[in-house]
Amino acid sequence: MKKSMIALAAMMLLTSAAKAQTITAETVLNIYLEAVQSDSKEFAYNADISDGIVTAQYIYAKQQQGMKGQVMLKPQLKHCYNFDTDGRLTCRTTYLWNEYNNDWQTCYQLTYSYTDTQNIVECSRWSTLANRFLAPNERMVYEADPFGTEGIVSNYHRKNGKQDYVLTSTLSVVGDMLLGNKLLTTHP
16 A cells, blocks of 8 residues: 555656646646546546535545346545645545544545645555554655656655655656646546
8 A cells, every 4th residue: 555655656756747737726627527437347537526625535446246237336535625725736635435433534635835946745544552643654755857857756764753854766857747637537
């Protein structure tokens, strides 16, 4: 799951690369609409949408039931989104379905911040014992040049919330990879 969190964050950052553009409510809505229209045989999607803004997205696994080919939807993931007054994504909280409690279980949170030249995503895991999110232990920073033609994605990790981040990898991004639209839209 750790790899998928970072991969999704990377895809969202790559799509917002040119001149450090931000991930907006419109971006999230388009990702959702494309997922719904994808005709997936494995997953089904639903969302809470208010005034064109996705506030929550639900992902269900499709399971064949019986000989007549009836499909049963089993809850898998729930993503809740928060946006600032400019419509920029500031937080995505992810929940996993707990079939024993028949309820959503908090898993992790991605927080987004923006500067003129950087998009930053930090990942905080949920602590059931502490009943709160722990200090972020992963960070991804996308830095774009002033012309939006080149960028660098830097990944950082720390073992606990009190240590400094340690650079774990960097990726140079040039030209068409900056927009990464195909990569993003195939993995809602």
